[in-house]
Amino acid sequence: NAGVTQTPKFQVLKTGQSMTLQCAQDMNHEYMSWYRQDPGMGLRLIHYSVGAGITDQGEVPNGYNVSRSTTEDFPLRLLSAAPSQTSVYFCASSFLPTGRDSPLHFGNGTRLTVT
């Protein structure tokens, strides 16, 4: 019962470095999404995908890229890290974006620090 798996759990980057946060789910969910969590600001949507080959921007997409080449994987790329991207990142998936009986399943997060 893996569910949603995120790697790495922790990461420290220097300003300007690039990296990819990995997310994989084994529940055959069509919908996948990335959120960032900052103190006092809840969960803010970065990017989402309603199926392989389809991605769209969320509330705070700047500085992040995504792709969805398979149903299982939805990596999040930081092309040039900035201190403002220090946050906890969560990947989540479900059968439908917000539908009945289709709860959003979250991974355990990646804690990113940019110095």
Place this chain on the structure above:
Amino acid sequence: GQQLNQSPQSMFIQEGEDVSMNCTSSSIFNTWLWYKQDPGEGPVLLIALYKAGELTSNGRLTAQFGITRKDSFLNISASIPSDVGIYFCAGGGTGRRALTFGSGTRLQVQP
């Protein structure tokens, strides 16, 4: 973007006390969800509400979908130490491609 106003931001209570938190929005939602986040983990769904006026319980938790579809509340009865965490409300529904989350209520329970 759309916002959900969740209150209170934090609560510090004694074990055994009841807790109430709520979310309000200027927009209508067709779905209201409540999640709990334990330290170091991702949020986990507690209760889902799909109909205006719906009142749903899950053990010591009770949540209601407001009749205006612009608000929801969550009650926890007889709190215990393992209730500690951050509680998030989220709104969604037909036509929406993502959930909108509140800013969270951080709950601490004193044994």
